[in-house]
Amino acid sequence: IVKTLHEMPGPSAMANLIEFFYRDGFSRIHEIQLEHSQKYGKIFKSRFGPQLVVSISDRDMVAQVLRTEVATPQRGNMESWKEYRDLRGRSTGLISAEGDEWLKMRSVLRQLIMRPKDVAVFSPDVNAVVDDLVERVKTLRSQQDDRQTVHNINDLFFKYAMEGVATILYETRLGCLENEIPKMSQEYIAALHLMFSSFKTTMYAGAIPKWLRPIIPKPWEEFCSSWDGLFKFSQIHVAKRLSEIKKKMEKGEEIKGGLLTHMLVTKEMNLEEIYANMTEMLLAGVDTTSFTLSWSTYLLARHPIIQQEIFEEVDRVLGGRVPTGEDVAHLPLIRGLVKETLRLFPVLPGNGRVTQEDLIVGGYFIPKGTQLALCHYSTSMDEENFPHPGEFRPDRWIRKDASDRVDNFGSIPFGYGIRSCIGRRIAELEMHLALTQLLQKFHIEVSPQTADVCAKTHGLLCPGAPINLRFVDRK
Numbered sequence: 001i002v003k004t005l006h007e008m009p010g011p012s013a014m015a016n017l018i019e020f021f022y023r024d025g026f027s028r029i030h031e032i033q034l035e036h037s038q039k040y041g042k043i044f045k046s047r048f049g050p051q052l053v054v055s056i057s058d059r060d061m062v063a064q065v066l067r068t069e070v071a072t073p074q075r076g077n078m079e080s081w082k083e084y085r086d087l088r089g090r091s092t093g094l095i096s097a098e099g100d101e102w103l104k105m106r107s108v109l110r111q112l113i114m115r116p117k118d119v120a121v122f123s124p125d126v127n128a129v130v131d132d133l134v135e136r137v138k139t140l141r142s143q144q145d146d147r148q149t150v151h152n153i154n155d156l157f158f159k160y161a162m163e164g165v166a167t168i169l170y171e172t173r174l175g176c177l178e179n180e181i182p183k184m185s186q187e188y189i190a191a192l193h194l195m196f197s198s199f200k201t202t203m204y205a206g207a208i209p210k211w212l213r214p215i216i217p218k219p220w221e222e223f224c225s226s227w228d229g230l231f232k233f234s235q236i237h238v239a240k241r242l243s244e245i246k247k248k249m250e251k252g253e254e255i256k257g258g259l260l261t262h263m264l265v266t267k268e269m270n271l272e273e274i275y276a277n278m279t280e281m282l283l284a285g286v287d288t289t290s291f292t293l294s295w296s297t298y299l300l301a302r303h304p305i306i307q308q309e310i311f312e313e314v315d316r317v318l319g320g321r322v323p324t325g326e327d328v329a330h331l332p333l334i335r336g337l338v339k340e341t342l343r344l345f346p347v348l349p350g351n352g353r354v355t356q357e358d359l360i361v362g363g364y365f366i367p368k369g370t371q372l373a374l375c376h377y378s379t380s381m382d383e384e385n386f387p388h389p390g391e392f393r394p395d396r397w398i399r400k401d402a403s404d405r406v407d408n409f410g411s412i413p414f415g416y417g418i419r420s421c422i423g424r425r426i427a428e429l430e431m432h433l434a435l436t437q438l439l440q441k442f443h444i445e446v447s448p449q450t451a452d453v454c455a456k457t458h459g460l461l462c463p464g465a466p467i468n469l470r471f472v473d474r475k
């Protein structure tokens with residue numbers, strides 16, 4: 001017999017209210033996911049004010065939901081994003097768009113950046129950024145007494161990720177890894193920080209009804225002004241590229257270029273759509289990649305024997321040669337390192353879907369229009385999916401033979417299916433190339449000033465304290 005939502009277990013609305021607003025549950029979303037699935041089972045319901053959410057932390061149920069998706073899946077309520085865009089007369093981008101509008105943009109972009117081989121062509125550009133990263137490590141450590149420590153490594157990876165994704169998206173360098181960061185890039189970084197520091201407040205802003213805004217105006221104002229900053233930056237860079245292209249056309253020269261050039265020349269999207277997508281992709285591509293790099297290097301530093309094994313693989317395959325995207329296929333432990341990092345620290349500890357039709361999941365009837373929370377952190381930490389789930393074992397991702405399946409729905413850090421992460425291959429290229437070169441050049445150690453670093457959720461799963469690492473030259 002199929003049960004109703006009414007019969008589904010879960011914490012009471014009051015308990016949730018206290019947990020999230022009083023006990024600051026927003027910074028422990030990943031832990032609460034685990035606690036609740038242990039207490040109520042692998043499918044349970046919670047209430048956030050008027051919003052009912054059905055959480056799923058069973059691998060097979062997650063698979064069922066994602067495998068039976070319709071043509072235009074919806075992640076969650078994007079009203080506040082849409083409202084800003086309507087207010088300013090701007091387009092939605094891939095993250096905020098829905099339905100046919102989304103499908104049209106997705107079809108354009110997926111042809112350009114979804115396959116590893118399409119993205120491998122960016123290897124030289126990304127490697128140029130990696131060179132600057134390595135130089136920056138050397139500069140930063142030389143400023144310390146021990147000549148080895150880099151403090152708060154995420155600060156550095158943030159700049160690397162921004163520079164990397166901008167090289168690919170805007171076909172330009174921003175100078176984030178220079179001693180003096182250009183003013184425009186500094187302003188952009190400030191807007192990005194404001195967007196994330198106001199993440200919590202905008203979550204409250206989404207929960208705060210519009211009529212309360214005159215009384216509590218700050219969250220909405222900050223939300224709008226950080227979007228203004230992000231859009232302005234995209235407009236400037238798109239305009240710059242456009243004028244370069246025009247000049248070339250006037251001279252009758254051949255137009256060659258990357259992603260942005262392609263979009264501007266083919267006109268499959270209009271200018272507003274290009275601005276919106278450039279803005280949303282840059283927003284989605286910086287913190288995600290930098291947190292993952294921070295955790296990867298932290299885990300390597302904490303596990304010297306594993307670090308040595310991965311180094312030996314790199315050394316065997318490449319010698320001292322600079323890696324390219326094509327080489328990564330022959331570096332299974334480098335790929336395992338990134339997969340295992342994202343299993344232990346999935347930057348998006350959970351994901352959402354709004355059901356587009358009635359479903360039966362786990363024996364419950366779930367009506368169309370229900371908000372689901374897919375609990376990736378819980379499934380990643382489930383003993384049934386990953387033996388000894390707390391242990392860092394990059395080699396668990398290496399296939400023993402062709403029939404061996406290590407990939408499963410227990411860990412899908414980039415989501416799954418037609419609405420999955422469009423930047424996955426870009427992110428992987430940036431992380432694989434950076435980690436390989438860092439291992440070629442340095443022995444990475446934890447600084448004695450760094451105690452155990454735990455994760456906290458701040459929109460994304462991020463390091464709860466600064467990670468300080470020592471970079472010791474390899475001979």
Ligand code: HEM
Pocket residue numbers: 075094095106165280281282284285286288289292342347348351352412413414415416417418419420421422423424426427
């Ligand atoms: C470690 C790095 C990254 C992780 C773990 C990550 C993870 C994710 C996840 C889980 C989603 C939701 C997928 C779903 O709903 O099924 C997503 C969506 C998205 N990501 Fe990423 N991401 C990363 C890097 C990037 C980068 C570098 C870019 C841009 C170049 C990017 C652009 C996007 C966009 C535009 C979407 C929305 C796609 C859509 O709705 O069609 N991401 N990402």
